[in-house]
Ligand SMILES: Nc1nc2c(ncn2[C@@H]2O[C@H](COP(=O)(O)OP(=O)(O)OP(=O)(O)O)[C@@H](O)[C@H]2O)c(=O)[nH]1
């Protein structure tokens with residue numbers, strides 16, 4: 001019998017088949033690491049996973065298999081918006097071969113929404129789908145809900161951004177634990193501790209994931225970083241040097257576009273910071 005892993009806790013894998021959710025062990029001979037989203041064959045009498053199907057992809061942070069889309073959820077306030085961190089989340093999704101959908105939550109807490117939207121228009125200019133919502137007050141959810149239909153989606157983002165609240169709002173019959181933002185720190189408290197795939201009433205799954213406060217970039221070569229910034233794409237191969245990293249070389253079309261206001265300064269700064277960070281890592285590795 002075939003099913004999908006919805007979560008794994010304490011060495012058990014919860015496998016959803018057509019009939020029910022099975023709490024399974026895994027055959028010792030299966031060496032492969034398995035994650036929520038993996039399709040498996042189980043022996044339902046012994047409640048054991050016999051086989052793991054080949055997967056289409058594996059999102060690295062958080063680890064979820066066979067993901068079709070990633071919703072990056074960030075709050076406009078409490079915790080306050082951190083565009084540098086958002087750029088790192090975007091990079092993580094792009095490097096997995098997926099295109100993020102960017103969602104800004106807690107519109108009910110801000111009173112200068114137009115100004116904020118104007119500040120954040122870079123992301124829609126790049127070509128990303130951008131939504132402004134209030135998960136708590138049910139504002140702007142319909143269009144987002146449409147996007148989730150019949151797909152395996154992951155909701156990722158900073159801690160306290162409202163991921164679990166959003167899922168509670170769209171799936172009436174699940175109640176995930178959410179938490180009050182610590183008043184002093186105005187930060188989330190890491191309420192969700194594991195990844196869980198939740199079945200949507202309209203078909204499809206959405207994964208609630210634990211939030212991060214920082215995002216280390218791994219498994220990307222500094223020389224590949226430029227390919228994950230979609231706004232650089234149209235200048236690729238047009239700089240004076242073929243191997244141009246768009247950081248210091250003369251005749252760089254990306255830097256020219258930056259000077260002419262065609263590329264966002266903040267995004268370019270994120271690129272430069274991450275590029276430097278990756279270079280430092282590489283120097284430490286290869287000496
Ligand atoms: N005002 C307002 N508060 C919200 C909104 N969405 C979520 N919150 C609050 O923000 C806090 C954190 O929400 P959670 O849903 O637990 O956040 P999370 O992203 O799941 O956090 P982690 O599980 O720690 O990663 C809770 O107190 C929510 O009630 C919103 O749209 N407006």
Ligand SMILES: [Mg+2]
Pocket residue numbers: 163164165177178191192208209210211
């Ligand atoms: Mg949560």
Ligand SMILES: [Zn+2]
Pocket residue numbers: 239244245246247249251252253254255
């Ligand atoms: Zn260049």
